[in-house]
Amino acid sequence: MRGLILLVFAWPLMVQAVEAELSGFIGAEMRGFLYHEQFDGQFKGLQFSSIIQPELEAEYNNGRDQYRLILFVRLDSQDDRRTHSDLREAYWRHIADEWELLVGFSRVFWGVTESRHLVDIINQTDFVEGIDNEDKLGQPMFNLATQRVWGSFNVYVMPWFRERTFPGKRGRLRFPLVVDGDVEFESGAGQHHVDVAVRYDHYVAEWDLGLYCFRGTGREPRLVPNSQGTRLITHYDQINQVGTDIQYTTEAWLWKFEGLVREGQGDTFAATVAGFEYTLYQIGGTFADLGLLAEYLYDGRDSDPAVAPPTPFDDDYFLGARLALNDTQDTNVLLGVIVDRDDHSRFFSIEAERRLGVSWTIEIEGRWFSNIGTESDLAALTKDSFVGIRLSHHF
Template sequence: MRNPGRASLLAAIVALAPQGVHADDLGLRGTIEPELRVFTSSASNPQQRDTDISVSGEVTGKYMWDGGDQSLVVTPFARLDQQDYRRTHWDLREARYGLVMGKWEVRLGFDKVFWGVTEAVHLVDVINQVDIIEDPVKQEVRLGQPMLRLRTTQDFGSFDAFLLPYFRERDFPGPQGRPAYDLPVDMSLTRYESSRQDRHVDGAFRYSNHFGDIDLGLSYFQGTNRDPILTPTLSKDGDPVLAPFYAQMKQASFDVQATKGAWLYKLEGYWRRELGHEYEAATGGIEYTLYGVFGSEGDLGVVAEYALDSRGLMARDPYENDGFLALRWTANDEASTSFLGGAVVDAETGALGFRFKGERRLGDDYRLSLEAYFFGNVPRQDPIYSISDDNYLQFRIARFF
């Protein structure tokens, strides 16, 4: 949080808070989550270490009034990291005011939005910046995005308009950070296509509806691409680094899911125009769940998806011609025990990635999770080559209060 714009927006939101809030309408909850990461191969960079201890915390404050039609939600997040000064960071995940008037809804402030249907890659979900430091491989954790959102839900479906007045840069790991590119990203060298830089006002629209067992979303986004182009260069001190460049883009996208019994069929894709070029990407697949498998109370889910990008290996997205297969076991027990094992294979380069996640609740207020990420057979031209020596295990204990 080095930007005064965010602080002033937060101040404006706090000023909107109603007077004399009843205790019933006030909710406060939080999480503290210590973490241990163990890297199984030695680092390519002498500044990197093989273990890392860190702790994160998140608090959500919620006020509701006017029969629940008006609300304020504030969720600050912070992490302290032993090794990487860049991973020691904080963010306003949410700080927003909401107003509901029958079929209309307004939201103002830092907020998160999710678009799309698939599990492995989230192509059409472009409103929020990825928190790549928190979630380097799956990239499902997002930074709060300042926005004005207007929504109406009518018989013809739900229609959303977004005004995004401020752009949030992607935070990259520092020289001690892992997993990380072999060359560190020097954020002081960040450049933008727009002369307004991070003050470029972006806009987006979305229509979504369901027709029987079909759920459909159509979206349009115009503004700063959240995904930077990284170019090797020299830092001010003459060290080799990567410099981020944020281009302007126009994106039209769709996402569709058919829900047929225990089978889900999913497809999403976009058409983009950026720096005078046009390109497309799509991902889709199936999800099937066997309920009460092997006479137990557990469910076994299978997810198979494929992702394709017309830019091929020139794509910045690592999943340009990749297949995914995952098995998910949900025990349906009191502790909500679940296991997920997944593999990704790049059809072009033969590179392999593996992911494992197991979690369960301990008592009412704790949750244990173990994650593992491994890469194999990654050739030099593959986009994930530079993090392929960063295989790691991650162990977390979350305490909820």
């Protein structure tokens, strides 16, 4: 750990020695909630934020040594827990002929499906950023990788655990009780438990395959009320998890499968997301493409939140559409709904993006909770449907 901290602070010095390149974005965001708050203390109406994400990159030794630093800062008008910063990436990567080594904070994405990022596990979710689990906290790691004709092989050693972010008392999109105060770890080493993952990736013709094993502190916490019943304590369990992601690509079809088996949170359970994306190209004689998506979501974990972290995706299906205009402004829209097969709760979402001029983008995000059952894992979010808009300047 000390090495990692040293690395982070020594970073600017190392970068000075070579030519570093600065990029990133600065943005303004507004979210409007459609309904009055459900729980005491939550704000109503509008939420404003400003965001900055500067990135520094440098490489020398003919590209064999790469340095990257990505910092993220959000200032939020309503929720002081959403006002936060994170070292998304701060690493040194050395590339040798047969292998490469990364040391520092990094982000790693695994998976193929759209409705849920089930097998993605290396990084903790930055939950105050978004409920789609696509925003991740930087994970301190040593990553050794090798690329061979038989595939690529990665080993990750993670010496420090990142806790999930949660909204504060004033925040929306939270549980009836605020997640606050104590953090409990099953491991006696607590936050310093060394997590390990190994992953194998390969592609053969139309098939892309990934297979991994993770052993360490589970990223999803159980949320347990404190003894007074006033707050939620996060409890992180030790888990073993095997996961796979497979895609078969043929003509305009993408067939996708993610699956995992996890032990350590109640009975050993399996979970899966499987489905397809079919794209209609150049619809109606235009250059626009329309992708049609359908996925099935299953999660066999114990439904008792004292045993396993809750998930709303135990037996659900997802239908979606992706429209890409293929214009010079790169206009994209993704629409979708996840429906619970048991109580018919519906979770709609829309994400749209377009470039304005040369260096600006506008993004719209909408989430709408509809017909949410009282027993649903989404019950706490019934009143949290919102529309967000973000304007960003990229540099």
